[in-house]
Amino acid sequence: MSAVDTPEFSGPKGRFFAWFLTSPLRRVLEWRMGKPEERLMALLALEGHEEVLDAGCGSGFHTLMIAEKLTTGRVVGTDVSVEMLDRLGRLAAKQGLSDRIEPRLADNLALDLPDASFDRALSAAAWHHLADTQQAGDELARVLRPGGRVVVVDLAIAPSEEAVPALGGHDRTFESADLERIFATSGLTNVHVERVGRWLVGVATKPTQEDAS
Numbered sequence: 001m002s003a004v005d006t007p008e009f010s011g012p013k014g015r016f017f018a019w020f021l022t023s024p025l026r027r028v029l030e031w032r033m034g035k036p037e038e039r040l041m042a043l044l045a046l047e048g049h050e051e052v053l054d055a056g057c058g059s060g061f062h063t064l065m066i067a068e069k070l071t072t073g074r075v076v077g078t079d080v081s082v083e084m085l086d087r088l089g090r091l092a093a094k095q096g097l098s099d100r101i102e103p104r105l106a107d108n109l110a111l112d113l114p115d116a117s118f119d120r121a122l123s124a125a126a127w128h129h130l131a132d133t134q135q136a137g138d139e140l141a142r143v144l145r146p147g148g149r150v151v152v153v154d155l156a157i158a159p160s161e162e163a164v165p166a167l168g169g170h171d172r173t174f175e176s177a178d179l180e181r182i183f184a185t186s187g188l189t190n191v192h193v194e195r196v197g198r199w200l201v202g203v204a205t206k207p208t209q210e211d212a213s
Contacts, residue, residue, distance in 0.1 A: 014083035018059040021084070022091060034197010036153050040124065041065065043151045043203045049073045050119040053143060055136070056108050056126025060088035060101070066122070067092070067100040074099075076113070078106035108136045116145045124153040128174065134182050141186035146208040150188060152179060156200040176200060 030037075040062070046052070048071035054063045057077035066075045079085055085103040092101040106112050108123065109132055121140040127133050140150045157174045176193040179202040183191045188204035189211065195201075 011083075014081050018081065018083045018087040021058040022061050022064075022087065034199055036124075036196040036199045036201050037062070037065065039194075039196050039201050040122070040151055040153055041069070043201065044120050044122065044149065046070065046073070046120070051117065052076070052120040053078065053111075053113070053118045053122065053140070055106075055111065055121065055123040055140060056129070057084070057088065057103075058126075059084045060091055060103075062122060062124050063088060063101060064091060064095060064097060067097040068095075070100050073119075074102060076102045076104055076118075078104045078108070078111060078113075080105065080107050109139065111139045111143055113143045115142055118143050119145055119148045121148065121150040122152075124151075125155070127152065127154040128157075133174075133178070134185060137182040137186040137188075141188055141206060144206045146206050148206050150183075150204050150206070152183075152202045153199055154179075156195055156198060174200070176202075 044066070046066065046069045048069065050070065050073040052066050052073065052075040054066060054075055054077045057063045057079050060077055063075055063077040077085070077088055082105065085105060088101070088103045092098045108126060108130060121144050123136065123140060127136055130136050144150055154174060179193050179200055180191050183202060183204040187207070189207050191202070191204045193200060193202040
């Protein structure tokens with residue numbers, strides 16, 4: 001999420017959404033719209049040792065899910081909302097996952113993380129808040145190690161459809177072709193995008209030197 005585009009995720013509203021995004025109500029909403037979590041986790045293909053980025057993690061719905069699959073690895077969850085990250089920290093401690101989770105204040109459009117520092121990069125249900133999804137894709141590609149994998153999940157909005165106000169809404173259409181183009185422009189390969197309910201789920205990899213030769 002972008003600090004410029006999402007002022008509602010601070011203060012009282014930030015605390016409400018921090019609760020909502022890891023609450024039973026969020027699960028009810030996803031049941032109605034399709035549940036992409038199983039596919040998302042399958043595409044991440046975690047073995048347990050990976051360094052994982054969850055960009056725009058909110059209060060950690062997916063961050064916690066990823067941490068449970070890790071043994072020697074860790075997951076860095078970034079967001080622009082202090083309230084979201086505070087709740088993530090509390091949930092991680094409650095579930096005994098603090099040693100595998102690092103909440104970190106950062107903008108999806110300027111992650112302030114080193115190049116090539118993650119084996120996996122995820123951004124789920126965050127891009128519909130962003131002003132520049134291409135920049136978000138470029139940032140995920142930048143912090144990914146060669147051979148690493150990126151997974152993006154967001155709402156699929158065709159030109160004939162309306163936004164979903166409960167999730168913040170889109171100010172544009174967002175279709176498979178858009179996600180494919182963003183991945184390709186970011187220099188990612190092995191691009192695959194599919195539909196899960198109302199969601200787009202996309203995966204791509206960062207080429208290695210061997211791939212380029």
